[in-house]
Amino acid sequence: AQKVTQAQTEISVVEKEDVTLDCVYETRDTTYYLFWYKQPPSGELVFLIRRNSFDEQNEISGRYSWNFQKSTSSFNFTITASQVVDSAVYFCALSDPTSGTYKYIFGTGTRLKVLA
Amino acid sequence: SAVISQKPSRDICQRGTSLTIQCQVDSQVTMMFWYRQQPGQSLTLIATANQGSEATYESGFVIDKFPISRPNLTFSTLTVSNMSPEDSSIYLCSVAVQGLFYEQYFGPGTRLTVT
Numbered sequence: 276a277q278k279v280t281q282a283q284t285e286i287s288v289v290e291k292e293d294v295t296l297d298c299v300y301e302t303r304d305t306t307y308y309l310f311w312y313k314q315p316p317s318g319e320l321v322f323l324i325r326r327n328s329f330d331e332q333n334e335i336s337g338r339y340s341w342n343f344q345k346s347t348s349s350f351n352f353t354i355t356a357s358q359v360v361d362s363a364v365y366f367c368a369l370s371d372p373t374s375g376t377y378k379y380i381f382g383t384g385t386r387l388k389v390l391a
Numbered sequence: 392s393a394v395i396s397q398k399p400s401r402d403i404c405q406r407g408t409s410l411t412i413q414c415q416v417d418s419q420v421t422m423m424f425w426y427r428q429q430p431g432q433s434l435t436l437i438a439t440a441n442q443g444s445e446a447t448y449e450s451g452f453v454i455d456k457f458p459i460s461r462p463n464l465t466f467s468t469l470t471v472s473n474m475s476p477e478d479s480s481i482y483l484c485s486v487a488v489q490g491l492f493y494e495q496y497f498g499p500g501t502r503l504t505v506t
Binding site: 319372378381 | 422424498
């Protein structure tokens with residue numbers, strides 16, 4: 276069965292600190308996609324990144340970076356020099372496109388609080 | 392990506408009544424989904440809205456409680472029937488964009504409070 280685990284329920288950091296959000300997934304499929312979403316207090320889910328199972332290259336986008344390691348089934352998300360606007364709940368999700376359903380399995384989310 | 396709107400954005404309803412939530416997309420999409428997010432929780436998939444046929448419901452969700460319509464490729468509705476306080480949640484629709492590796496894009500959500 277597919278599963279996504281975000282063990283960190285809540286993290287608090289002081290502005291300008293770096294913070295890493297962990298995501299561990301389980302799947303028997305060889306083809307899958309991983310995603311990160313941000314949910315600010317307004318409630319809308321904002322798409323951040325997609326990574327497919329064949330591409331283990333790490334990615335950097337401004338202050339955001341993602342580390343995908345198939346060997347440990349992890350897809351961690353790092354925010355460098357955090358800002359108050361980064362305060363939100365972050366969700367990791369797994370999708371199996373070969374199933375034909377394109378459904379997501381969401382993790383339980385990590386609430387990030389960045390203090391000024 | 393896709394631009395998605397939902398109506399209403401929020402509502403307060405009496406128990407025993409029903410509320411219909413609308414989801415409109417700015418382009419034709421194959422897959423549309425409805426999620427529920429209970430307070431402080433993650434997202435739970437209610438059903439996949441299929442165009443021209445009955446929705447596909449996840450375990451624990453039934454058509455009598457959450458009837459869904461999808462008359463075309465840009466619009467869907469979710470009705471929350473015979474509401475109770477336990478139905479107080481955020482309800483979100485999403486679409487999967489086939490040309491973009493099936494990334495899902497979410498609407499702004501409908502915050503429902505049942506009193």
